[in-house]
Amino acid sequence: MTIEVWSWPTPNGHKVHIALEELELPYKVVPVDIGAGEQFRPEFLAITPNHRIPAIIDPDGPSGRALKLFESGAILIYLAEKTGRLIPEDxxxxxxxxxxxxxxxxxxxxxxxxxxxxxxxxxxxxxxxxxxxxxxxxxxxxxxxxxxxxxxxxxxxxxxxxxxxxxxxxxxxxxxxxxxxxxxxxxxxxxxxxxRPAVQRGLAVLSERQRQGAMSDKEREILFGATQFAKR
Known part of the structure; x- marks a missing residue:
C-alpha cells in the first residue's frame, strides 16, 4: 500500500524522501508549501499538531492499522523497523x-x-x-x-x-x-x-518546487513572524 508523505524539499523532508527511495517503499508526495503557509491547513494539522514537515500516513501501519506519524527521526525509525533495513539488528x-x-x-x-x-x-x-x-x-x-x-x-x-x-x-x-x-x-x-542512486532520487523529490532567489517579505512573515506562533 502507498505511504502518503506530506513534505517539502528541505533537509528534514529529504531525510524521508531518501529513506523511502532506499527502502523501495511505494509512496506519494503531498506537497506542503511552507513558504505559502500550507503547514497551517486543517488537513495537515490533523496529522501533526506541530505544523512542521515531514509527516506520513501509512495505511498499512502496525497490526495492519493506518498510522499517522510526524517528526522525521521517528519516521526514519518506523520505516527502518517496518522493513528490517537501514538499522542494525544487534x-x-x-x-x-x-x-x-x-x-x-x-x-x-x-x-x-x-x-x-x-x-x-x-x-x-x-x-x-x-x-x-x-x-x-x-x-x-x-x-x-x-x-x-x-x-x-x-x-x-x-x-x-x-x-x-x-x-x-x-x-x-x-x-x-x-x-x-x-x-x-x-x-x-x-x-x-x-x-547513491536512491539518494539522488530522494533529493530530486519536489526539487521543481524549490524556492529560487531571495525570500519574500510574505514568506519571511509566515516562517518567522507572528503567523508561526498563532494558537491553533
Missing amino acids: PAERLVCLQWLMFQMGGIGPMFGQWNHFANYAPEKIPYAIERYSKEVRRLYGVLEKRLSGSPFLAGDAYSIADIASFPWVRNAERRGIDLVEFPGVKRWLEEIEA
Missing part, C-alpha cells in the same frame, strides 16, 4: 545507530538551523548570535570528522538511517563557511552517500 549496534540519529536531531538540525536563521534570515544582524552558532556548526563538523575519520559510516560499517538523517543537513558545507579540506572524513562520507 542491540548494541542498534543503540549506536540511534545515538547518531539523536545527535542529528538534537545537535546538527537545531544548531545548523539557528545559524541559518541568524546569518541569513534575521531582520537584523546580531554578531553574538552569528558567532555563537558559527562556532557551534564548526564544532559539530569536528565531531562528525572524529567519527568518520575512523568509521565508514556514522553507525559503523553499514549505511543506516543515522547517515540518512545527517546527510541532507551536512551537505553544502560551503554555505556555512566550512571548507571540507579541514574535514576529509566528512568529505569522503558526503561524496559516497551523494553518489
